[in-house]
Amino acid sequence: MLLPWISGLGAGMALLHLLQKLLFPYFWKDLWFLLKVIRCGIRIKLNRRKGELVTVLDKFLSQAQKQPRKPFIVYEGDIYTYEDVDRRSSRVARAFLNHSALEKGDTVALLMSNEPDFVHVWFGLAKLGCVVAFLNSNIRSTSLLHCIRSCEPRALVVGADLLEAVEEILPSLPEDISVWAVKDSVPRGIISLKEKLSTASDKPVPRSHHAAWNLKTPSLYIFTSGTTGLPKAAVITQLQALNGAAGLWAFGCTSDDIIYITLPLYHSSAAILGIGGCIELGATCVLKKKFSASQFWNDCKKYNVTVFQYIGEICRYLCKQPKLFFTFDLIKYDFQKDEPFRNEQGWCSHVKKGEPGLLISRVNEKNPFFGYVGNKKHTEKKLLRDVFKKGDVYFNTGDLMVQDHENFLYFHDRIGDTFRWKGENIATTEVSDIIGMLDFIQESNVYGVAVPDCEGKIGMASITLKPNKSLDLEKVYEQAVTSLPAYACPRFLRIQEKMETTGTFKPKKFQLVQEGFSPLKISDPLYFMDNLKKTYVPLTKELYDQIMLGEIKL
DSSP states (O other): OHHHHHHHHHHHHHHHHHHHHHHOTTHHHHHHHHHHHHHHHHHHHHHHHTTOOOOHHHHHHHHHHHOTTSEEEEETTEEEEHHHHHHHHHHHHHHHHHHOOOOTTOEEEEEOOSSHHHHHHHHHHHTTTOEEEEOOTTOOHHHHHHHHHHTOOSEEEEEGGGHHHHHHHGGGSOTTOEEEEESSSOOTTOEEHHHHHHHOOOOOOOGGGTOOSOTTSEEEEEEEOOSSSSOEEEEEEHHHHHHHHTHHHHTTOOTTOEEEEOSOTTSHIIIIIIIIHHHHHTOEEEEOSSOOHHHHHHHHHHTTOOEEOOOOTTGGGGGTSOGGGOOOEEEOEETTTTEEOBOTTSOBOBOOTTSOEEEEEEOSSSSOOOOBSSOHHHHHHTEEESSSSTTOEEEEEEEEEEEOTTOOEEEEEEOTTEEEETTEEEEHHHHHHHHTTSTTEEEEEEEEEOOTTOSSOEEEEEEEEOTTOOOOHHHHHHHHHHHSOGGGSOSEEEEOSSOOBOTTSOBOOHHHHHHTTOTTTOOSOEEEEETTTTEEEEOOHHHHHHHHTTOSOO
């Protein structure tokens, strides 16, 4: 009787295994990930109870003690060990202690490209307990000035290669902001941080300067274009930074891995998930000045890279909290009204699997939204209220996502006055305001249009002219390239006689987006940005065909 029982048990087990493979193919991987996330959460809570509030900086200092000689950053062939970065960041902290009035809790804006000194300055300021605001190194003039003003810093630190961008706006900066440049020779009104570093000690800074009393205090400000207007500074708390830094560990990376970071460090994905992730592991990162497709695989081979970062649209959510604990909903979106769809009772509704929906996340005590720096109106605009029931509150990510039948999430599009191109969110109102500054333009309506075999959407501006004024294409080109990052410049222009508006007098975009930039469908004059001729040129059928066939690089 024993043999049939064993045979039946074996058959049952085999059936269960088959069903698990068919219905829940990722069960064991998800379970393992979940257990690691739970372990991470328990560790943070135990430290809290002991009165030990450990931050990402504390973890870095611990790694520098445990493995001082281990390479932390590899940059253009040069190696910076954990001890090197610790000492250099201490020198930065000492320089500010000796030559500035910075105090714990002050904000310092950082405008630098990808380089080891970005990390040295970031950590040095963190050792003083300062909140560091990462500025997008591509922005210029009005946008740059807005970002600096909005985060209200006591000081601004700028890299040598970006000093010219700051010199342009120097007369307009608030008088109480001191400007420091990582350069020997600097113009009047700017302090040479490099000169101060040459005489500064690398003696460790007392922990009392940066010890955290609450993990919900701000650690970083990271700018995002959001869904409307100029960039806004999102608050990243010490706890959010810790959670984001645990991402690589949770996904199975180890201290033996070599992580390749090509993303700009002003992005949360590179700074928190990348640099922070290496610290959590005690691993090495290969830092690239700028992403290069032609050098990518050669670099991977040269430095024995085992992990590289991809700017997948979902990556930034890892910086908010552990992935399996990110509770979300996908709701129907009304593209004509440009707002979430609500039924007759006023409630939102879920989309079906495979349909694009607006990604929202419940806001509550366990899942707080810390908002943006400054005007509370910006924070309130990101919240949806009375979504499924009276009194509930959800965070509006501004992303349209699709969930497939295996529950994987895919980015679909951005909503509202934003589109995505070259891995960046572009606020259409910001670009419209820049183009609209030209004295011959009456109105400017900016939107994103799809191009075959290209991810995201590329910028296009619909323009109306003032009465008795003529179009100056060279001036439009000059205004765009001098005031906007390259990825935000409208590559196509459409000249209209009249701008269609909604009932609330907002420019209509839906129909314009649908029509795209085809000269076969559009009778209005169309133009294409020509960087060789430094102007916009007529978009002919031949030029259009070249773009559609991928013969012209966008």
